[in-house]
Amino acid sequence: MTARVRAARTGYRCAECGQQSAQWVGRCPSCQAWGTLEQIAAPAGARKVVAAGAPSSPARRIADVELDTARARPTGVAELDRVLGGGLVPGAVVLLAGEPGVGKSTLLLEVAAKAAGSGTVLYVTGEESSGQVRLRAERTGAVHDALYLAAESDLASIFAHIDAVAPQLLVVDSVQTMSTDTADGAPGGVTQVRAVTVALTGLAKERGLPVILVGHVTKDGSIAGPRVLEHLVDVVLSFEGDKHSTLRMVRGVKNRFGPADEVGCFELRDEGIVGMADPSGLFLARFGGPPVPGTAVTVVMDGRRPLPAELQALVAGKDIPSPRRAVSGLDNSRVAMLLAVLERRAGVRLHDAEVYAATVGGMRIIEPAADLALAMAITSARRDVALPPDLVVLGEIGLAGEIRRVAGVERRLAEAARLGFTRALVPPDSGSKHSGLRVQEVGDVAVVLDNLR
Template sequence: MPNKVRATRPQYRCAECGFEFAKWVGRCSECQAWGSVEERGSATPLARIVAGAPTSKARPIGEVDIESARATKTGVDELDRVLGGGIVPGAVVLMAGEPGVGKSTLLLEVAYQWSSKVGRSLYLTGEESAGQVRLRAERTGNLHEEMYLAAESDLSAVLGQVDEVKPSLLIIDSVQTMSSMNVDGVAGGVSQVRTVAAGLIALAKERNLPVVLVGHVTKDGSVAGPRVLEHLVDVVLQFEGDRHSTLRLLRGIKNRYGAADEVGCFELRDDGIIGVPDPSGLFLSRRDQAVEGTAVTVIVEGKRPMLGEVQALVAKTNLPAPRRAVSGLDSARIAMALAVLEKRGKVNLFQKDVFTATVGGMKLTEPAADLAVVLAVASAEREIALPADLVVLGEVGLAGEIRRVNGVGKRLAEALRLGFTKALVPPDAGPLPEGVRALVAHDLFTALDVLGLNKGK
């Protein structure tokens, strides 16, 4: 008897995370999203697939032209640093951030610089009117005759604007406000965002047109919309900053054309946004003499070393549960550091409030800042100031040991440039720059002893 052909069952895939199911379910068990599972259709055997004509001819890799993939500088140096030297033709960049952080202001600066140095730019807004964007551009001094502006929220209208203007850079603000008439659902929904993003990506690749998309974020800071959006685009940037600070950081989350861990620094002002090529001074307090409860460390953001200052205040309290307030630091890591300081460093924090914070709105999450935190708290509790020209580096373990961190030489070279000539470092720190006096400590108790913090009050 001839073999019977077994009927293929339809497959289902989650639009959020791409997880596949054998049958339809209302909630994805992988990413816990509701209503995101869609039918893909019956699986087609390989024998039934008809071979099509190739879209491009395969050539030896050495003969592939690389000129079309070279990056073009946007004119904003800090953005070019994060992008890996500039924006590549045909690349799609997704820039996400909280409302009011300065995404639109930065992209207006990008459009102005691009129009001044490269060619025509087209800025399409779906969140504001063209007049509102025009007023902001005038206030920040970003007006140029090669900058084109329109308010659009339909994908077909966006394509029509591109055909008419013929820009060399396209900016969409934002992707969540765009919609397509060919897909059901409201703007910002899963299906709409996926369809709009796919259409804009196809436009970018077909015409070799760089496209920058503005994206919204959720409450936890992740990019809003389907997770597949981050997989489709070439570059994902996170624009972040504190509302009470003028400092803004642009972090690379994904980059197909360069390093994905680079960071750019900006300062948001009333007259616009400017890059900060040397941000270390923003995170240090200005004083003529040393003050107890402060310690300076050096962190590395991407490939850039930056100095940061940790401040601590220890005060007696009559409350049964002393307070532990944290600003700019990881609260869980601070709790661990304080426990190690009490147990291994013999610093009494019983019935005492401990407040720790950073300067300038900096967020210190790197383990290299552990030693600075515990020394700042010990300095505040003992009321003994650390030397004003001292930086401290090291990760503190639960046993009180001080562990080595990466790039000690590069960190201390940056500290020396800003006038810090002493460094408390873990053992085996490697070669250090000339002009830096190294103080080596194997454990926390030794570090306190070297700095004279074991003398008590």
């Protein structure tokens, strides 16, 4: 056996992204974070010996690698399986992050109860007592004989529970509350979170045990802790939802085993979180009812999933010196731009009136494909003329008033036809030939809005 000997240098490592530097700098050159470089402790003059021995396993042709260890197993929650790419892969580490109180623990308790039907599951909680988790399980019907619960925050104790229970799924709630004696710092700190995640990831790969970690988020919505945390895990999911709405969405941010742009819809109820395979009822407030001025329906693409969305607008007053603009569920700057385009290009008088625009069901829309629907809703409210109830509208509006093409028109129209819509306005040259709808191509917003009189 030969060995290579090299000098161990003292360096610095960024606590956010893991970038290493030979000397300390105030700002990380990789992630641009300030004051995050920490010294990598190494005694002066120390020398590290790196042994060059036999590999742990021989290299094989890629065609000879078995696929059984990389096949996903369903969790029993269909909407979560959609985002995961079919289910949990043995040895996969999943990080589910979201705001406090959004329902992360409730969702994972249901996942644990479903998975307990086919094997033993260990649910480790470091934020709540065992009694609190049991009460939630009673309320949501998540009590199962194969579901084991441990209220622990020490990593060594968790490993002991794993050896005793031998679970087929491990849920840790949350990774920021866990700590280990092998690392310095307080629980939730950068060093502790990194050490705990590395240890759990190594355990998952060694035993083929799928692990789900709950993560906290900061006030700007990013995952709390070091940025290297997202690189260590296999799947990163974002759990989103407004506290004033029952809508909850699980969005894929990173996925090594499937698509990273899928989204799952859930509804928060008294009995727990229920997956919504068809969430159209949440987003269409007046679907099937009489037409009302100031409403328009579009179909937005959230990842690869078409979702119907109802946009509502209210235009009130006249000759107001400082009119108010209020927006809910939409991008403020985008709405302000559309108001200017309507005023300048389509002759819709809005500068002296108050304008309110909102979405239905707590949906957040940032996609430009909803521009034409929002413009028609605002004009409909201004002129007090209702749009046909069977009409769906697609299109992005430019500053010159032109209507631009959007992606995925066929999938959007197919979803609209499934919901019972019979007419559609689409941008020109969209290539849409959907047989279930009467499709009309429109190229200028002024021409479209002239018919709303």
